[in-house]
Amino acid sequence: MPAARPNVPRPSLVDDGAELPLACKRQRLLDVAKRSRSGLFLYPLFWLVIVHVYAYASTHPVFTLIAALGLVVGAAARYGLEGRLARFASHDFRLAQRSFAWASWIFQGYWGLLCAYIVGTAESEPMRWSMLMATIGLAAGATAIMAIDAPLARWYAPLLLGPTCVVLALQGGYANWALATVFVLFFFYALKIIALVSGDYEARQRAHVLLERRAEELATAHESMRRLATYDDLTGLMNRRHMTLLLHLRAEVHRNGGDAFSIALVDLDHFKQINDVWSHAVGDEVLQGFADIARRALHDTDIIARWGGEEFLILLPYTPDRTAEASLERLRRQLADTPIAPGVPGLRLNFSAGISEHRVDEAIEQAIDRADRGLYQAKADGRGRTERV
Structure with missing residues (x-):
């Protein structure tokens, strides 16, 4: 009977416990900003389409205009911030990271409150459901796009869907409670997706750092071998x-x-x-x-x-x-x-x-x-x- 093989742990190529270099964190922030930039103006576009299709704009013109301006200004401000983020991150990474996070959360929270208001007050049932579907789509898309930065992305679903979930729970009824329960389950599902995506992104970053470190070690070893082949180790003279x-x-x-x-x-x-x-x-x-x-x-x-x-x-x-x-x-x-x-x-x-x-x-x-x-x-x-x- 062959002897059992010892259970020797395989060495990890990446040190999961080590903190990533600042350059990797900066690159992650810039990648997140680049990913989010293309979808910013979908928010005001969805809002304008929904309120006009269901004649909400004609009955609530002031609210519609104010909400639209808020979305457009918020999208433009985020777009401008993300365009200058590389310079900010090089100068003060922590400040750039906090500024981008708060700008993102405020923008998502604004839409979340807008959705909760429409769901709670709209007279038209199709209007409520269209707003709800748009918000769910934005929550899913934004969470997936921003998932490479877990601390940032894990707040997207609560900010977009949380206010509406509270409104549905307060309105009562089995249908509303069931929908609120689905939202809560979606939060946990989003957290799982974020953990998987951000973990994969970080693993690739760590592998890249490891490859760079190995390349530096090889270059150092090559230089040492060249010196050994050229110079005497004791005196430093040519050999x-x-x-x-x-x-x-x-x-x-x-x-x-x-x-x-x-x-x-x-x-x-x-x-x-x-x-x-x-x-x-x-x-x-x-x-x-x-x-x-x-x-x-x-x-x-x-x-x-x-x-x-x-x-x-x-x-x-x-x-x-x-x-x-x-x-x-x-x-x-x-x-x-x-x-x-x-x-x-x-x-x-x-x-x-x-x-x-x-x-x-x-x-x-x-x-x-x-x-x-x-x-x-x-x-x-x-x-x-x-x-x-």
Whole structure:
């Protein structure tokens, strides 16, 4: 009998408990405004059609005009607010969010009171039912459209249908009570729809945020890998692999008529003794200190790389006003005058070096080999010196 698989919870792609960034909340507000904008003028249009079809406007002209003006002004005000919402939300998101919510609720509540008044006072039964059907349609449509913002949308059905529900309950009768009960059930149904739609919208927002975060992490990892492939982790200098590519490129440029250049191989004197006497931690400080001093002492056109261990390679482009030896001597003087390791203030550093000038007809490896021979000659002659080969 096969063993039962352990019930291991699957990791969620989206952290449901984390608060969404402000940019996501702002985008949600703008999406809600964009969705609602197209249906704003349906309210005054429905009102004008209903009151004229059933001759309500002719018997109640003042009320009809005032109600119509209220709807038109409210729709225009909301349309203007929603058109400027992007700028408001960028300046003060909380204020924009509250302003939009209250403007929406007041507009819906105005129609809800209008509907309740007609249902409670209209003499024509078709007029009452037409107003009621229009309100139910607007409640369903507006709730569905605005459902991506649950705190805003959950008030739409109560504001549109709530006053009429109260009027029906007060008027009494089984038909009115049944209709009021349907309204109450619709409220709960609307809340369920709002929860589903807003949850789906928020999940998509969270997935988008997660994808952006993963993209940033990948970009950071890519940059870290690029640096690891290009620079030495301890000293921050160019590493051997990248310097080799650069040397081949410079050699090719030289063969095609470009400027000449020299190569210097530098080895720190008595570095093994530093590790043995003061520890490898101090040895690391020495390597880092040498790299910092070399970056300051060498010219901007000189390029230094960690070649391996305590050995460094310096690419020295040809200039008529100075020599490669002069650059190395300036580095040597600065090393003699500068504490190299914070842990051992009295420690000073020197180096041996070999220099070779690249020849047009030779491979770069040959120039490196000649610099290496010069380095060994400098060591054999007592260290702390530079030899050209």
